[in-house]
Amino acid sequence: MTGHIDGVSTVAFSSDGTSLAISYSDGTVLWDLTDPARPRRLGQPLTGHTGSVESLAFSPDGNTLATGSTDSTDSTAILWDLGDPALPRRLGQPLTGHTGGVLSVAFSSNGDTLATASNDNTAILWDLSDLTRPRRLGQPLRACWRTSQAAC
Numbered sequence: 470m471t472g473h474i475d476g477v478s479t480v481a482f483s484s485d486g487t488s489l490a491i492s493y494s495d496g497t498v499l500w501d502l503t504d505p506a507r508p509r510r511l512g513q514p515l516t517g518h519t520g521s522v523e524s525l526a527f528s529p530d531g532n533t534l535a536t537g538s539t540d541s542t543d544s545t546a547i548l549w550d551l552g553d554p555a556l557p558r559r560l561g562q563p564l565t566g567h568t569g570g571v572l573s574v575a576f577s578s579n580g581d582t583l584a585t586a587s588n589d590n591t592a593i594l595w596d597l598s599d600l601t602r603p604r605r606l607g608q609p610l611r612a613c614w615r616t617s618q619a620a621c
Contacts, residue, residue: 481525492522511554517547524573528580539570546571546585561601566593
């Protein structure tokens with residue numbers, strides 16, 4: 470697993486363990502681990518973020534990958550269709566709403582909801598019933614442990 474410009478920032482396994490996503494400074498690369506002794510790179514690097522990808526998560530069915538980034542213009546998460554892992558494609562527009570980098574992404578156990586968390590001390594929940602048009606569920610959840618409850 471060589472040939473990249475810089476170090477690895479994050480990794481994630483698919484739920485069945487046969488795929489691995491690795492984010493490098495020059496993109497996210499998917500690997501087929503059907504034979505773990507001989508990993509095989511799938512397709513071209515996923516590009517679309519302007520900053521470092523800090524988080525990765527596979528949906529429970531393994532057909533979607535979420536990437537979260539510290540993009541320079543607007544911190545985002547992007548959903549990727551992995552229906553054909555050798556030809557992944559971006560789904561819809563990047564998910565925006567955080568004012569700081571998206572440091573964590575996680576799917577609910579049924580894959581219907583995505584949570585994105587940021588160093589702006591918020592988490593946002595996204596309805597994924599239409600993967601090409603995710604919509605925000607409610608207001609961002611705010612961390613309040615350093616401030617009074619009245620400030621939350």
